[in-house]
Amino acid sequence: MQISWEETKNATPVRREQSARGLGWVPLVVLPLCAMALRNFLPAWGFMWALAFSIYMGLKWLSWWQARNRIPHAPWRSVAYLLAWPGMDAEAFLHAGAPVLPPRARDWFAALSKTILGAILFWAAARAIPGNPLGQGWLGMIGLILLLHFGSFHLIALIWQWLGVDAQPIMFSPLRAISLTEFWGKRWNLGFRRLSYDLVFHPLQRRLGIWPATFLVFLLSGMIHDLVISMPARGGYGLPTAYFVLQAFGVGVERSRAGKQLGLRKGVRGWLFMAIFTAGPAFWLFHPPFVLHVILPFMKAVHAL
Numbered sequence: 001m002q003i004s005w006e007e008t009k010n011a012t013p014v015r016r017e018q019s020a021r022g023l024g025w026v027p028l029v030v031l032p033l034c035a036m037a038l039r040n041f042l043p044a045w046g047f048m049w050a051l052a053f054s055i056y057m058g059l060k061w062l063s064w065w066q067a068r069n070r071i072p073h074a075p076w077r078s079v080a081y082l083l084a085w086p087g088m089d090a091e092a093f094l095h096a097g098a099p100v101l102p103p104r105a106r107d108w109f110a111a112l113s114k115t116i117l118g119a120i121l122f123w124a125a126a127r128a129i130p131g132n133p134l135g136q137g138w139l140g141m142i143g144l145i146l147l148l149h150f151g152s153f154h155l156i157a158l159i160w161q162w163l164g165v166d167a168q169p170i171m172f173s174p175l176r177a178i179s180l181t182e183f184w185g186k187r188w189n190l191g192f193r194r195l196s197y198d199l200v201f202h203p204l205q206r207r208l209g210i211w212p213a214t215f216l217v218f219l220l221s222g223m224i225h226d227l228v229i230s231m232p233a234r235g236g237y238g239l240p241t242a243y244f245v246l247q248a249f250g251v252g253v254e255r256s257r258a259g260k261q262l263g264l265r266k267g268v269r270g271w272l273f274m275a276i277f278t279a280g281p282a283f284w285l286f287h288p289p290f291v292l293h294v295i296l297p298f299m300k301a302v303h304a305l
Contacts, residue, residue, distance in 0.1 A: 024065030028058030045298035048232035088191035111154035118147030137291035179265040218248035235289030243284040
């Protein structure tokens with residue numbers, strides 16, 4: 001079969017685009033492999049942070065790589081997105097045309113309050129329950145999540161909004177969710193949610209349907225959490241994955257005919273259903289080996305500084 005010069009010329013940009021698209025995935029493969037090579041040379045908590053950060057930077061690079069040419073923007077926005085913003089919505093951050101409302105005083109107060117409360121729980125309250133290592137670890141971990149995800153990251157979002165950049169908080173009042181679907185889809189860790197929708201859910205939904213795509217997104221999330229949580233702890237393998245599989249099951253029940261009849265997606269019933277499914281099996285997600293062998297030593301190392 002002969003291929004004409006025109007066909008070759010037209011195919012070249014396609015191959016270049018495919019090659020460029022593939023380059024966006026390279027850090028997501030290389031960085032975690034480099035982190036895993038350090039497993040036996042770092043303390044458990046150090047390995048956890050190295051692995052988590054490597055996956056985070058790989059995903060962040062991928063989100064930027066896919067948006068970098070599609071969204072016209074000043075070079076400083078790319079640098080700021082990669083180095084000074086924890087979110088994953090590259091399109092919104094890079095886009096300079098969308099109007100951004102300035103933060104309100106109550107937004108600053110809420111973000112600062114969560115940051116201070118998290119610091120108190122992590123540095124002070126956790127020390128107030130000696131003789132209960134698991135309780136200390138859990139309280140410190142809750143404080144760390146408040147300090148970072150709910151507090152500091154919210155403050156960073158407000159600073160960018162004040163500067164006119166569309167940077168939405170990655171946690172959007174999750175306790176106000178009145179359904180499990182709303183909790184995971186619109187309020188919890190919106191950075192990962194946007195990326196998982198673009199990279200996994202949307203392509204699979206067109207091929208497999210909504211429910212299989214939803215299940216696979218939760219399964220993938222569980223496997224990533226297992227990697228970051230169970231591998232550093234050297235125990236509890238499979239529990240984080242089981243936690244997210246259970247969330248997928250809960251979303252399926254919620255969307256079923258019986259779930260609609262029971263009102264599981266609205267009001268008090270929806271909130272209770274969401275709370276039971278997310279908080280009830282939380283020990284599967286943050287299992288004792290992780291709390292005792294990773295979080296507690298990390299707290300001791302920070303407190304000793």
